[in-house]
Amino acid sequence: MEPYTILLLILVLAFLYSSVGHGGASGYLGMMVLLGVSPAIMKPSALVLNVIVSTIAAIQFYKAGYFRKQLFFPFIILSVPCAFIGAKIPLPDHTYKIILGVCLLISVGRMLMMYSKNQIEKKPLPLIPALIIGAVIGLISGMIGIGGGILLSPLLLIFRWADYKEAAAVAAPFILVNSISGLVGLWSGVVTFPPLIVLWIIAAGLGGFAGSYWGSKKFNTVALKYLLSAVLIIAAWKLFKS
Numbered sequence: 001m002e003p004y005t006i007l008l009l010i011l012v013l014a015f016l017y018s019s020v021g022h023g024g025a026s027g028y029l030g031m032m033v034l035l036g037v038s039p040a041i042m043k044p045s046a047l048v049l050n051v052i053v054s055t056i057a058a059i060q061f062y063k064a065g066y067f068r069k070q071l072f073f074p075f076i077i078l079s080v081p082c083a084f085i086g087a088k089i090p091l092p093d094h095t096y097k098i099i100l101g102v103c104l105l106i107s108v109g110r111m112l113m114m115y116s117k118n119q120i121e122k123k124p125l126p127l128i129p130a131l132i133i134g135a136v137i138g139l140i141s142g143m144i145g146i147g148g149g150i151l152l153s154p155l156l157l158i159f160r161w162a163d164y165k166e167a168a169a170v171a172a173p174f175i176l177v178n179s180i181s182g183l184v185g186l187w188s189g190v191v192t193f194p195p196l197i198v199l200w201i202i203a204a205g206l207g208g209f210a211g212s213y214w215g216s217k218k219f220n221t222v223a224l225k226y227l228l229s230a231v232l233i234i235a236a237w238k239l240f241k242s
Contacts, residue, residue, distance in 0.1 A: 003196055003199070006031070006035070006196070006200075007196075007199055007200070007203040008203075009031055010028065010031070010049070010200055010203040010204050010207065011203040011204070011206055011207035012207065013027035013028060013031065013204075013207065014049070014053045014203070014204040014205075014206070014207030014208040014211060015207040015208070015210050015211035015214075016211060017053065017211065018053050018054075018056065018057040018060075018172075018207065018208040018209075018210075018211035018212040018215065019168075019211040019212065019214050019215030020110075020153070020164075020167075020168045020171070020215055021054075021057050021058075021061055021149065021153070021167065021168025021169060021170070021171040021172040021175075021212070021215070022053075022054070022057070022147075022149040022150065022153070022168075022171055022172070022175060023049070023050030023051070023052075023053045023054035023057070023147045023149065023172070023175040023176070023179060023208075024049065024050065024053050024204070024208075025046040025047065025049070025050040025145060025146035025147055025175075025179070026100075026103055026104055026107040026146055026150050026232065027107070027232065028045065028046040028049050028050075028204075029042055029046050029100055029104070029144075029145065029146070029235075030104050030232045030235035030236070031235070032045065032046070033097075033100075033235045033238055033239055034234070034235055034238065037194070039091075039093055039096050039097075040190075040192055041192050041193065041194055042145060043087075043144070043145030043182075043186060044145070044183065044186050044191045044192070044193060045193055045194060045197060045200070046145045046146065047145050047146075047147075047179045047182050047183045047186070048183065048193070048197065048201065049200060049201065049204040050146070050147045050175055050176075050179040051176060051179045051180060051183070052201055052204050052205050052208060053204050053205070053207070053208035053211075053212075054147060054149075054172045054173070054175040054176040054179065054208075055176055056205065056208040056209050056212050057168070057172035057208060057211070057212035057215070058169075058172035058173040058176055059212075060209075060212035060213055060215070060216045061165070061168055061169035061172055061212065061215075061216050062169065063216070064165075064169075064216035064217070066165040066166050066168065066169035066216070067166075067169040067170065067173070068162070068166055068169070068170065070125070071125055071156070071161060071162055071166065071170050072170050072173060072174065074125060074127055074130035074131060074134065075130050075131075075133065075134035075137075075152065075170075075174055076134060076174060076177055076178075077131060077134060078131050078132075078134045078135035078138060079134035079135060079137055079138030079141070079148065079174070079177075079178055080138060080177050080178060080181045081138070081181070082134075082135045082136075082137075082138030082139040082142065083138040083139070083141050083142035083148070083178040083179075083181040083182045083185070084142060084181045084182065084184060084185040085139065085142060085185070086138065086139040086140065086141060086142020086143040086182065086185070087142035087143070087145075087181070087182040087183075087184075087185025087186045088142075088185050088186075088188070089142070089143050091143055091144075096143075096144060097239040097240075098239070098240065099140065099143065099144050100144050100239055101235075101236040101237075101239035101240050102236075103140070103144060103146060103150060103151070104232045104233075104235055104236040104239070105232075105233070105236050106150055106151060106154070107150040107232055108229045108232050108233055108236075109154065110150050110153060110154050112229060121160060122160050122161065122162065122163065123159065123160045123161060124161075125161045133152070133155060137151045137152055137178075138178055138181070141178045141179075141182060142178070142181065142182040142185055145182065146175075146179075147174065147175025147176065147178045147179040147182075148174060148175060148178050149171035149172070149174060149175040152167075152170070152171055152174055153167045153168070153170075153171045156170065156171075165216070168215060168216075172212075
């Protein structure tokens, strides 16, 4: 695949994911699967792009007034240390691919429901379930190199703890802190990045800025979600097949 095509894909992925408060790690990982990139490079690369995009998304949704700290902090108390621990857990390539494939399919499900109407009746967040959920998501996030937003935001919506924009506003900083924690965990070992990582970061930053602005103000991009869903399904199929 041509370098410019990869940059365009990263920009589109960052745009779409940041529009719902996500960093896009599952999309970047899906892209790298299709490119045949090794897991050793995939994890740190996806986390770095995650940090860039989720930082921008967190700022945009915060400025738009959707962030709820009482919904954010219970989840990160255990997710951050668990993401650090998860990043240090070596996974066999086959196991890594199976877990990532499942997360890609969850990501597809999340995207296919993300343009529905807001929940009309929200419920209070129970502390103990939030702590447990945060710990589990943090551990999985660290092991496979995602921030955990694709796992957290569907739960926020299913259990009616947040509406769509509130879920996006919480997912973005959740992804940010877990991605940083995962990177710190990886950094104690050997970390390898692709040669064009700087250009990848620039493309992700541009897409993240445009997407998060659009998502916090407009919240309506329909066509891209179906295209990206198809790509992620193909990537998941390739992971399960290998």
